[in-house]
Amino acid sequence: MLIVTGQIIAIAAVLANAIVYGTDVCAAVITRSVNRKLDDATMTVSAGWGHYYGDKRMPFAGIGGVITAVLTLLIALWAGQIGAAIAAGITVTALLSWLGVYVRVAKPINTQQTAAAHSGVIPPDARALQDKWDSMLKYRISLQAIAVAGLCAALVLL
Numbered sequence: 001m002l003i004v005t006g007q008i009i010a011i012a013a014v015l016a017n018a019i020v021y022g023t024d025v026c027a028a029v030i031t032r033s034v035n036r037k038l039d040d041a042t043m044t045v046s047a048g049w050g051h052y053y054g055d056k057r058m059p060f061a062g063i064g065g066v067i068t069a070v071l072t073l074l075i076a077l078w079a080g081q082i083g084a085a086i087a088a089g090i091t092v093t094a095l096l097s098w099l100g101v102y103v104r105v106a107k108p109i110n111t112q113q114t115a116a117a118h119s120g121v122i123p124p125d126a127r128a129l130q131d132k133w134d135s136m137l138k139y140r141i142s143l144q145a146i147a148v149a150g151l152c153a154a155l156v157l158l
Contacts (some may be wrong), residue, residue, distance in 0.1 A: 004083070006075035010155040014066035014148060017095070019061035021144035023054070028137040035134075040126040047130060048117025051110035066095050069147065072154050084157035091150030098143040101136055105154050109133045 031050075035043045040050050073088035116122050123129065 001035055002075060002127055003081075004078045005156055006072060006079060006081075006158045009068050009075060010072045010088075010151055010158060013065055013072050013091075014059045014151045014155065016065035016068060017079045017091075017144060017147050017151065019146055020058065020065060020098075021141070023058065024140045024144055026138060028134075028141060032134050032137070035130055040151065042124045043130060044113055044122050044126045045120075047133075048113035048115070052114045052117060055110055055114070057109075062099075064101070065147075066092070069095055069151060072151065072158075076154060079158070084154040087150045087153035087157060091147045094143045094146040094150065098140055098147070100102060101139050101143070105136045106140075 035047065038046065069088060069091045073085060073092055076082075076084035076088050109132060112123060114128060116126070
């Protein structure tokens with residue numbers, strides 16, 4: 001029963017983290033290119049409203065993904081499934097690293113762009129802010145890919 005519970009939680013972790021992974025991939029593959037075609041004011045307002053809604057609606061996936069990944073790790077350890085525990089441990093490390101990038105780089109930019117969208121006052125460094133946000137996507141996507149792959153491995157090894 002413990003293994004089945006671990007597998008169900010691992011599936012929930014995959015699904016939750018896939019939302020974040022997919023959002024970051026969409027930002028890199030589509031939104032970044034769109035933003036390059038927009039003037040600074042339009043780009044900032046669009047990004048600001050996107051961050052406003054994203055920062056309100058995405059925490060369930062991010063927090064849920066981390067919690068279920070940690071639970072997958074704990075269940076794997078408790079069940080003595082060392083391979084699954086290692087895979088889940090790699091996942092948790094990747095997710096905590098992703099969170100560090102988000103909190104240190106992305107969130108402050110999200111906050112500035114959201115404020116600009118609300119006020120209509122576009123910061124003079126609007127393009128530089130967006131470029132900095134975009135520059136973190138390769139790290140965020142890589143970390144999420146590692147996390148999702150680690151969860152899939154843990155699921156198979158449980």
